Amino acid sequence: MIHKSKNYSETDTKVLTVSELTKKITRLFSSEPDFQDISIRGEVSNIKKHTSGHIYLTLKDRKSRINGVMFRGNAVFLKKIPGNGDEIIARGRISVYEPYGNYQFYIEEIKQSGIGDLYEKFEELKSELKEKGYFDEELKKPIPSFPKRVGIVTSLTGAALQDILNIAQRRFSNIPVLIVNSRVQGKEAAQEIAEAINKLNKIKNIDVIIAGRGGGSFEDLFPFNEKIVADAIFNSSIPVVSAVGHETDFSISDMVSDLRAPTPSAAAEIVFPEKEILIDKLESLKNDLTRIFKYNFEVYENILSSSSPWFTTNRFVNSLQLKEEHLDRLSFNLVRSFKHLSELKEQKLLNLSPKKNGKYLEHKINNLERELSNLRICLNKAIIECLSKKDNVLKLIGKSLELLDHKNTLKRGFSIVRKKGSDYPVRSINDIVNKENINIELFDGNIDAEISAIKGVKDD
């Protein structure tokens, strides 16, 4: 029977020995990069310390288990050998124990014992706070773009403070900083961090708080996962930037805070603005302001210097013209009355005709004269007012000329487009038509050009 299947064994499929297969499997394990450095959390069972110094154990959770070994070379660094039932995080690699054909966990380092409780606590608090709305986006306060004073809650001796201050120095050394020293790991830390945040909230001129620490183990970072810290951040009326550990560490503080920074350095980069960028922005606003104002001003200047009816459209001037007309009419009446009077007087002289008429006319003339002089005063006043208004405008224009330096704007790369022969800058594509000749003013000369196409800015 075995003999009969001879042809099958050698030709159809390659037959491996057990060791060959096991080698293949081993190679498979070592080609998986994730297996070469891996951290596994689980409960310890069957732990045995061999006389050789190696430690053998099984790691398990509710569904699975894996055998593990920690060789003496690594085991000697253990501060405490975990006991059965302990939750640990172990780091090492996964490979095959060829004699038995088992895959197992070669442990290099056991990170923490008893950490399982902390994870549970973390998850519990996280869902509790989430329920209570501590993480709600709409409650998050904006981080000021230019803080007047920054509060920092961290340890005076920690690397985080150094990192933050270095970046603050580099980006914007002008912003004052107030540090509140607080322990950032250990039992007292949570209380101290919370108190520090509360203290800063009593001070009036703090605009933003950075609270954090550098990297560490899950247990080290745990103060930032305590409810008391979460409460302090949540109740802070000053926006809080949380900067706990490394990029991959997520703490409760991060979730409650107004902004999570992946590291303390990143927090500093968020909080301390780059001076140069702010200066650039400010300068360009100033240049815009000046450019636009200059343009507006030129329009006025053109109106003033041309024969444009700026003054005549003025309502005030209209009323002035009415008065003038009135005055003309009155003058005319006056002259006529004089004429009439003198005629009458002549008559009177000639034939001593009725006194009555003469008296009446004299009275009328006096009235007209009074009205005329009143009107003269009015007119003078109005003219003076009008002139002083014009004078005022001219003064303002003079003033703005001092304020402006239009050539400087051109030097920065702006240019003015005018229709050929026109003094007015072209403001909109509606001011020109295709093929029209234009003149472009640059800082060092002029270009004559013809429009070849006009395109509007698309609204989408």
Place this chain on the structure above:
Amino acid sequence: MTRKKKKISFEDEMSNLEEIVELLENGEMELEESINKYIEGMELYKNCSKTLQESRKKIEILLNVDESGNEITEGIQEELY
């Protein structure tokens, strides 16, 4: 926000300046008004610029805060910076 507004902040000044620029750009304004706006804008520019240039570098450690919000601080040693 429970904090009350005290002095006008740098951000407010910047956004006021932006507003004025926009206003001048869009608005058909009387000359006098536009000059006033321009002067106001330049004033804001000067303030912002001053704030940016102001040397206020000061690093302190908070020791305590009393009930009325007065702080007790100490300066930080140079080597920490």
